[in-house]
Amino acid sequence: MRVLHCADLHLERAFPGLPAPWPEQRRQAIRDALRRIVALARDEKVDALTIAGDLYEDERARGETGAFLADTLGGAPCPVLIAPGNHDFWHPGALYARQAWPANVHVFRTATPKAVTVGPVRIFGAAHLQPKGQSNLLEGVRVPDGSPAIALFHGAEVGQLPLEDAGKGDHSPFAEADVERAGFTYALLGHYHRPRVTDRLCYPGNPEPLTFGEADGGGAALVDLAARPPRVTLHRVRTFATADVTVDVTGCTHRDAVLDRVRAQLPAAPRTAVRVRCTGELAPTVAVSGRQVAAALGVDRCVAVDWAVRPALDLAVLLHAPDVRGEFVRALVDRPDADSPLVQRALAAGLRALAGEDPGLR
Ligand SMILES: [Mn+2]
Incomplete structure (x- = not known):
């Protein structure tokens, strides 16, 4: 009994701060990641593909996003179970509600966990019903007796909160002990973009990078639920990497010299999103801005420029x-x-x- 589990793809993410055409390229890369996940589900002949929220970003998702999802997920040769998170919360106007889904795709739409039977287990999914302030989805839950019960939802395990960004705790905060108390043998989760696997739960992380400076270990988790505890193998499906470089531009006497100096320090791999921090001092006669550097380099490289250059005092x-x-x-x-x-x-x-x-x- 194996499932392929993923979360936090964030389809249609805006990627602000990147020059054109990179935001669109990055959005396409997220779609590629989902296609790779479905291909992996097919190759591994898993019993189900589970998705624990933040599959898309509600404010930017369009009808075409739904068509892509229906087409791609409909190609999975297994049930696809989706538990909406804070970015793709269930509401009557949501893409989840508007889109006609293929028969193998099931979207959970209640905050109270509901079961879908997959082989020898029951997978209980629950949905966020609001973008912020969703209460603990395991609160007061006690699953009825029966076959092994697996939880599938988006939420903030409080033990990991100190490692996370502020604000993460506003979304179904729960304790790892709640999983067992509610009667679940395991929890398939989303929300934290940093992967984490314990004997009781699995956060697979975001399959495609979303921000700079993030841990880059996320992917799709192949979870063998027959093993005790479940055995988890994380598969990387991303096509973009991220990197940070700092370039001191002191002494450059014209714009092209600045560009050459930055270019020389970019990682060789073209599909690397690079955050370039420019430091040092430039003579006031060197007319160049961070925006210009980003636009010039952005023709062939995915760069965001943090311009911390001071004018040299003349x-x-x-x-x-x-x-x-x-x-x-x-x-x-x-x-x-x-x-x-x-x-x-x-x-x-x-x-x-x-x-x-x-x-x-x-
Ligand atoms: Mn997320």
Whole structure:
């Protein structure tokens, strides 16, 4: 008795901060991940494909998203059980309610767990009915006696909360002990994008990367429910990787030099989404912005640029500036101790403060 379990695909995610055409490329990559999951279900001849929520993002899902899902999931040679999460919560206007589903696809639509029998087990699925504040879906639950019972839902196991982003706890918070108390032998879960497997539960993580800096171990979990405890093998299905690089652009004298320096530090693999943090100082004569760097590199690479570059201070120019900065510079350089480290530091900090920047005094 084996199921293939996944969650948190987040179809139609916006991917803000990436230049065109990358948000659309990334959305296509999520669709590819789902196709690979269905192919894996077919190859492994599993008894069911289970999906524990955040399959799509409600505010961006369209009729075409539903058509893709029906077509792709309808191609699975097994039952497909879907338990809606906070991003794809069940409501009468939801894509889940509007779409006509193939006979093998079952979407749970109540917060009270309901059973579907798959071979020798019962899989109890429950749905979020709201985008935020869903209460513990295991609260007060005690499954009736019968064949082994498996829980399928989207929720925040409280033991893992300290490792997660703030706000994760607002979505069906529950304790690992609730799983056994409710009468379940195992829980197939979604919500945490960081994979986690214990003797009692499985979070497979997001199959395709969604943000920078995330753990990249998510995938689809092949779960052998006949083993005690269930045996879990995580299969990676992603086609994009993510990376972070920091590039100091100090000394670049023109825009192309900045681009060349950044390009030289990008990972070789083209399907890597790279967050580039540009640091250092550039002369005010080098006219380039983070947006321009992202647009220029974005033609062939998936990059987001975090521009933390400061303008280098050109005292020779500022000395004649007809504004408060010029007055400030002239007042300091006329001092007898103008060359002292203290005055030099005051000069740099004051000019940054006058430019509305963090003066860097620590
Ligand atoms: Mn999610």
